[in-house]
Amino acid sequence: MDDMSSRKSNALDLHIPAPRARPGDKPDFSGWSFPEPGATPKPDIDESAVEMRDFAYGLIRVLDMEGNALGPWTPHISADDLRRGLKNMLLLRAYDERMHRAQRQGKTSFYMQSLGEEAISIAQAMALAPDDMCFPSYRQQGILIARGYPLVDMMHQIYSNARDPMKGRQLPVMYSSKKDGFFTISGNLATQVPQAVGWAMASAYSNDGRIAAAWLGEGSTAEGDFHAAMTFANVYRAPVIINVVNNQWAISSFQGIAGGENTTFAARAVGYGIPPLRVDGNDFLAVYAATQWAAERARANLGPTMIELFSYRAGPHSTSDDPSRYRPADEARQWPLGDPIERLRDHLVSLGEWSEEQHRAAQEEAIETVRAVGREAEKVGVLGPGAAHTRESMFEDVYKDMPWHLREQRDEQGEA
Amino acid sequence: MASMTMIQALNSALDNMMERDPNVLTFGEDVGYFGGVFKVTEHLQKKYGAKRCFDAPINENGIAGVAIGMAAYGLRPVIEIQFADYMYPAYDQLVSEAARLRYRSAGDFTAPLTVRMPYGGGIRGGQTHSQSPEALFTHVAGLKTVIPSTPYDAKGLLISCIEEDDPVIFMEPKRIYNGPFDGFHDRQVSPWSKHAASEVPEGYYKIPLGKANIVREGEAVTVLAYGTMVHVALAAAEEAGIDAEVIDLRTLVPVDNETIEASISKTGRCVIVHEATRTSGYGAELSAMIQERCFYKLEAPIQRVTGYDTPYPHSLEWEYFPTPPRIIKAMRRVMEA
Ligand SMILES: Cc1ncc(C[n+]2csc(CCOP(=O)(O)OP(=O)(O)O)c2C)c(N)n1
Numbered sequence: 061m062d063d064m065s066s067r068k069s070n071a072l073d074l075h076i077p078a079p080r081a082r083p084g085d086k087p088d089f090s091g092w093s094f095p096e097p098g099a100t101p102k103p104d105i106d107e108s109a110v111e112m113r114d115f116a117y118g119l120i121r122v123l124d125m126e127g128n129a130l131g132p133w134t135p136h137i138s139a140d141d142l143r144r145g146l147k148n149m150l151l152l153r154a155y156d157e158r159m160h161r162a163q164r165q166g167k168t169s170f171y172m173q174s175l176g177e178e179a180i181s182i183a184q185a186m187a188l189a190p191d192d193m194c195f196p197s198y199r200q201q202g203i204l205i206a207r208g209y210p211l212v213d214m215m216h217q218i219y220s221n222a223r224d225p226m227k228g229r230q231l232p233v234m235y236s237s238k239k240d241g242f243f244t245i246s247g248n249l250a251t252q253v254p255q256a257v258g259w260a261m262a263s264a265y266s267n268d269g270r271i272a273a274a275w276l277g278e279g280s281t282a283e284g285d286f287h288a289a290m291t292f293a294n295v296y297r298a299p300v301i302i303n304v305v306n307n308q309w310a311i312s313s314f315q316g317i318a319g320g321e322n323t324t325f326a327a328r329a330v331g332y333g334i335p336p337l338r339v340d341g342n343d344f345l346a347v348y349a350a351t352q353w354a355a356e357r358a359r360a361n362l363g364p365t366m367i368e369l370f371s372y373r374a375g376p377h378s379t380s381d382d383p384s385r386y387r388p389a390d391e392a393r394q395w396p397l398g399d400p401i402e403r404l405r406d407h408l409v410s411l412g413e414w415s416e417e418q419h420r421a422a423q424e425e426a427i428e429t430v431r432a433v434g435r436e437a438e439k440v441g442v443l444g445p446g447a448a449h450t451r452e453s454m455f456e457d458v459y460k461d462m463p464w465h466l467r468e469q470r471d472e473q474g475e476a
Numbered sequence: 477m478a479s480m481t482m483i484q485a486l487n488s489a490l491d492n493m494m495e496r497d498p499n500v501l502t503f504g505e506d507v508g509y510f511g512g513v514f515k516v517t518e519h520l521q522k523k524y525g526a527k528r529c530f531d532a533p534i535n536e537n538g539i540a541g542v543a544i545g546m547a548a549y550g551l552r553p554v555i556e557i558q559f560a561d562y563m564y565p566a567y568d569q570l571v572s573e574a575a576r577l578r579y580r581s582a583g584d585f586t587a588p589l590t591v592r593m594p595y596g597g598g599i600r601g602g603q604t605h606s607q608s609p610e611a612l613f614t615h616v617a618g619l620k621t622v623i624p625s626t627p628y629d630a631k632g633l634l635i636s637c638i639e640e641d642d643p644v645i646f647m648e649p650k651r652i653y654n655g656p657f658d659g660f661h662d663r664q665v666s667p668w669s670k671h672a673a674s675e676v677p678e679g680y681y682k683i684p685l686g687k688a689n690i691v692r693e694g695e696a697v698t699v700l701a702y703g704t705m706v707h708v709a710l711a712a713a714e715e716a717g718i719d720a721e722v723i724d725l726r727t728l729v730p731v732d733n734e735t736i737e738a739s740i741s742k743t744g745r746c747v748i749v750h751e752a753t754r755t756s757g758y759g760a761e762l763s764a765m766i767q768e769r770c771f772y773k774l775e776a777p778i779q780r781v782t783g784y785d786t787p788y789p790h791s792l793e794w795e796y797f798p799t800p801p802r803i804i805k806a807m808r809r810v811m812e813a
Contacts, residue, residue, distance in 0.1 A: 195545075227582045236581035243548070244581035248572045254538050255573065258545025258553075265501065265527055265551065272545070284565070288538030295533055457579045458617050460586070460641040463686065463730035 077316030083384060087394040094396060097121040097343075098131025105357040109335045116326040116336035119370060122345035125398060127406030135349040139413040145186055145206075145344055146408060147422055149178040149401050152202045154426040155211065156375075158434055159218050159232075163379040167442035168218050172233045174199045176374030176392060177307055179344040179400035180275075182206050184303065187351035188273060193263075195243045195256035195274040198233050199305065207240045211430070215437035220448060223440050227449045227456075250276050250283035253302060257293045257364075260300035264361070271358040273301040273351075278325050278368075279310020279318045290332040290366070297363035301354045302334075304366065305341065307373035312386040326368035334366050341371030342400040345407070372397070479669045480676040483653045485627035486516045486592075489634035490554065492680045494524050497552065500638060501528040504539060504556030504592075513558060514594060514653060536562050540569035540591070547589040548577065552638055560595035560647060561604045567612070574643040575618030590637045590644050595623075596704050596751055597783075598651035598661070598797060602790040608703075608752035608783070613645045614729045614761065620644045621728040622685060625652065625706040626673030629726060632683030640685065649703035659708035659799045688732035690739070694721035697745040697807055700736065700762055702728065705749045705798060712803035720747075720807060728758055736762070737769055744775035745810040749798055754782040776813030779806040 080088040100120045103112060122133050156173035163171040174181060181202025188194070194203050204214060213225055217235055220228040226236060236244035243259075246252055256274035263270050276286060281304055293300050304325045308315050315325075329336035335357070339350045347369060354365035374392035376383050388394075408414030441447025455462060455470040462470070480488065493500045502517055508531040511518030520529040532539050536557055543553040557563045563570070574587045597606035613621045620642055624630035630648070637644040651657050655667040668674035692710055696719040701709040706724040713720040721739050725731060740746055746766055748759040759780040766778060781798045789796050 193549075225582060225584075226580065229582065230580050234580070236584045238581075238584045244577055244585045246573060246580075248568060251541065251569060251573050254541025254569070255545035255548065257538075258542030258547075259549045260545070261542060262546040262549035262551045265546075266549070284537055285541060285569075288533075288535045288541060291533050291535060292538050292542050457583045459620070460578070464733060465730060 077314070077321045079314035079316065079387065081388050081391065083386065083388060085388055087388045087391040089394065089396050092396070095119045095121065097124040100131065100133065102132035102353070105353060105360055106362055107335065109330070109333045112335045113330055116324055116330050116338060119338050119340055120346050120350055121340040121343055122349060123343045123403050123407055127403065127410040129345055129407060133346055133349040135345055135352060137345070137348060139408070139411060141186065142404065142408055143414065145182055146401065146404050146414070147426065148182045148202065148206050149404065150423055150426040151429065152178050152182060152205050153401065154430040155201070155205070155214070158430045159215070160379060162218065162434070162442070167438070168220070168232050169443055170232050170379055171218065172198050172378045173375045174202060176395070176399065177305060177341065177371050178202055179347050179404070180305055180341050180369050180371065183344045183347040184273070184351045187348045188355055189270070191241055192270050192355070193241045193243060193256070193259050193272045195252040195259070195272060196245060197249070197252065197275045197277060197280070197305070198245055199277070200275050201233065201235065204235060204237065204240060204242055207242070209237055209240050209242070211433045212437050215433060216440060219437055219440070219442045221437070221441035221443075222447060222449055224449065227453050249280040250285035252276070253285050253289035254292060256302070257289045257298045257300050260298040260358075261292070261296050264299055269359065271299040271301070271355060273303060275303045275305055277310055278304055278306035278308070278315050278320060279313060281325055281328065282318045290328065290334060293364040294332045294334050299358035299361065300364045301351065301358060302364060302366045304368045305371065306368050307371045309373045309377065309383070309387070311377045311381060324368060326366060329366035334364050336366050336368070338368045338370060340397055341369035342397045342403060344400060344404040370397070477675050477677055479674045480627045481654050481668045481674065482624070482627045482630045482648070483514055483516055485631040485676045486634055486648065487518055487520070488676065488678065489631040489638075490517060490520060491523070493635060493638045494520065494528060496680065499551045500554065501551060502554040502556070503530045503532045505532055505534055505558045507531060507556050512556060514650065516592070517556065536566035537569055540566035540574065543589045544569060544574050544577070544587050547587040547643075548585050552588055554590045554592060554638060557591060557593040559605050560593040560609050561607045563591075563593055563609065570619070570643070570645070571616050575616050578642070579618060586641060587643045588641045590634070590640070590646055592646045592648060594650035594653070595647045596649050596651050597788055597793060598657060598704065600790070600793065603788045606788040608750065610647055610728060611752060611756060611758045614758050618643070619729065620685060621647070622726065623647045623649065623703040623728065624726065625649065625703055625724050626671070627668055627676050628673045629683055629689070631676055632681050633685070633726060635680065636682045636685050639682070647703065651704045652707060656707040657704055658711035659797070660711070661794045661797070683726070685727045686730045686732055688726055688735040689724045690721060690735065691724045692720065692722040694719040694743070696720060696743060697747060697810055698723060698736070698739040698743045699747045699749060699803070699807070700725060701749040702726065705751055708798060708800060709749050709803060712800035712807065715800050716804040716807050718807050718811065733765065733769070736766065740766055740770040741773045744773055746774070746778045747781060747803065747806045747810060748778065749781045749803055751783045751798055753785045754780060755785050757782055776810040779810055781806045
């Protein structure tokens with residue numbers, strides 16, 4: 061005891077990071093600085109990682125808050141493609157909205173939306189080649205939508221019904237489609253990142269032209285898998301894009317708990333010698349341009365890029381979450397970088413390529429499309445007994461050929 | 477034919493497969509330039525180039541994760557975990573990922589990779605170079621687990637593993653890498669060259685997975701073993717003068733139930749031997765399976781001879797290791813019943 065008091069003058073104190081605002085507080089984003097749109101230079105794709113250090117601490121922005129596209133990162137993208145991107149974001153939002161509601165109605169067990177982050181999956185899928193392999197996390201369903209995967213099959217998966225391509229084995233939202241370059245999703249966070257690196261290494265090994273891209277949340281960057289992936293990507297110069305979606309929240313833990321308090325997530329690339337890009341994730345044009353830059357770099361055999369997509373998770377983590385219990389209720393609406401759909405809409409309007417009427421019509425069309433597809437999927441069945449794949453199917457695909465012990469268990473189950 | 481140690485036979489298997497199939501590549505810690513700490517991948521980098529046989533960072537989780545991605549692409553990676561004791565960092569990738577890609581994607585994606593790892597004790601390796609973690613894999617749906625006991629089997633089985641379309645855990649009994657071990661640590665160990673199983677064809681051949689090998693025929697008692705323990709069990713059978721049938725399981729999952737059942741039906745007695753710890757070990761699975769399927773043929777309770785439920789002790793290694801005297805005791809016990 062004596063010892064303790066004599067040392068008190070320099071007593072240590074444990075630091076537990078905490079967000080600036082909790083429920084009941086005014087949202088406070090004063091800790092962030094947002095570089096001006098158009099202010100960030102655009103390096104050549106063969107720029108060295110060392111020279112790119114500052115990109116880890118800046119923020120690539122193209123669209124200002126009035127919808128103007130500014131600066132060297134403004135991508136060459138046709139008005140048709142921009143409209144396609146916007147419509148896909150509207151479709152994704154309508155789909156998320158309906159599936160979220162379907163869970164509330166008891167038609168499925170679980171759902172996760174990407175509200176507020178739609179620009180990331182849609183713009184990135186559009187910037188990649190259709191046969192590049194994506195290793196997504198659970199919030200990039202927009203990739204499937206952008207690649208034209210049938211919405212009805214996505215819903216069959218959500219409903220775990222008899223047409224669920226995953227045969228009812230996966231939690232809803234854990235899609236897979238090899239032919240669409242969409243890797244089977246794992247519930248174990250970050251495991252897909254070294255796998256993406258391995259896939260990219262295999263592509264390079266095979267003198268293929270395809271590249272890989274992985275997505276994980278900022279919370280998941282604390283997993284060892286992320287660091288393993290960064291090491292391997294750097295060592296073997298894998299043609300891969302590692303995307304960290306910083307939507308600020310990992311369930312109820314703010315990004316400081318993952319180590320974002322004194323640095324950026326993009327800065328993690330610096331130590332690995334991987335070029336970092338830090339991008340306004342709600343800016344469709346910036347996300348598109350950064351992804352295109354990284355993809356060109358990978359295709360030129362120059363190796364990996366890490367992109368931090370700075371955004372805000374506007375919705376709950378999942379249907380099992382109520383964010384009003386850990387953050388100010390209106391925080392999402394106060395996010396200074398706005399809503400990705402509205403920002404692209406404003407841009408197209410400012411170009412004279414879109415109008416309020418067209419936008420409303422497109423919105424209604426998206427909702428109507430989802431409604432019609434929803435009816436079709438629900439006709440096949442929603443989660444529950446009777447609607448699923450046959451019970452024998454449970455024993456399939458454990459191995460390529462069913463071994464004797466599984467055949468026996470299947471037969472025994474059938475007799476029960 | 478040539479006389480080979482198990483290490484040379486494994487090297488020959490990799491050499492054959494890399495020669496035949498450009499999709500086969502191998503990597504792991506010290507695997508490339510140096511040829512692996514046990515030399516299983518020696519000369520392969522020189523022969524096939526650094527892109528097909530290379531050194532990996534010391535990150536088992538990364539090695540496994542990267543191999544899964546490669547396998548999903550369409551390659552057939554063979555990875556080396558330097559010691560089975562270091563597969564724990566890779567465990568999540570093997571169990572949650574490799575084992576389940578086929579199932580969770582309903583056959584859309586598969587992971588045909590082979591995970592090689594030297595396992596087991598008897599080399600003065602202490603706690604972290606001696607473990608036998610096979611039960612951690614046999615418990616996992618979607619993985620196959622294979623353990624050879626001779627150079628001939630090692631090569632034929634490894635080739636089968638590399639050609640398998642499912643992920644396989646291939647555990648190498650390092651105690652018998654250079655010559656069979658009869659369990660008497662104070663006796664001179666004979667080199668593989670003195671044994672018929674070291675006669676290994678230079679070319680390609682396969683030993684099918686899921687097929688056990690009756691290495692000693694007998695009528696009195698069935699002894700089930702794999703890896704190093706096959707040799708210890710054979711020594712025990714000789715010393716005991718009991719007409720024991722010794723079965724080398726070779727594949728633990730899927731196990732060859734037919735050969736086991738036929739033998740137990742004949743002998744009515746069973747001793748199971750493994751060097752892994754006893755509780756919830758693979759012997760428990762074998763014992764339960766035999767109870768379920770051969771109960772009315774059994775003349776005596778099944779006996780297990782295993783490592784003890786302690787971490788692997790360095791200086792007391794030979795007290796820990798299942799030895800012929802312990803096996804003989806178990807055989808006598810089942811014979812008396
Ligand atoms: C290995 C592992 N640990 C914990 C979880 C439980 N879990 C699921 S999502 C999640 C939060 C992830 O946050 P983040 O990576 O930021 O992604 P976001 O949900 O924000 O998109 C947690 C802890 C898990 N699925 N896997």
